[in-house]
Amino acid sequence: MPDVNLPNEMFAGSEQMIVQIEKRQVNFPNEMFAGPEQTIIQTEKEQITITMKDAEAIKNALMGYLRASTLEDRDYLLRMTEKVPAWIDPDGFMRIGAWFLQARGSSLILTYRMQLGTPVIRLFAATLAKSPEGWIITNLREERIIPRR
Secondary structure, eight states: OOOOOOOGGGGTTOSSOOOOOOOOOOOOOGGGGOOOSEEEEEOSSOEEEEEHHHHHHHHHHHHHHHHHOOOTTHHHHHHHHHTSOEEEOTTSOEEETTEEEEEETTEEEEEEEEEOSSSOEEEEEEEEEEETTEEEEEEEEEEEEOOOO
16 A cells, blocks of 8 residues: 655644544435336245335335334334335345345245354344234344354
8 A cells, every 4th residue: 555645734734633524314306216116026925016105015014123123223124224225226135224025934924134244144033924913023033143154
């Protein structure tokens, strides 16, 4: 890496350099979340059509479940979920930010993968069900994955 030489007068009169980082609202362009209006997910038992209306309802169910949760990473998961849209990507995968909807056996599972600089990958898995009132989360658990070496 090459040395960088900054002129001394750039720092004249200050004993220390203070760096401020301001929080700002990030607005994503709508085309970033462009995709189909519906997708089909195949479980062991059936094909389930997920529409954009379903995606929004699933996000609302997830947010409600997280708010009521006592999960250790609750606040982090809420922050990473609440300000991002629910959408269906061009490949047909329903997403809510980093949450990803998939079939496991006969169940629909929303997964969130978190790796925090350790060899262990933490995966949060929320099980979904559709009731007469709409989509609900029936369970949210943490799974730890240790990659093979």
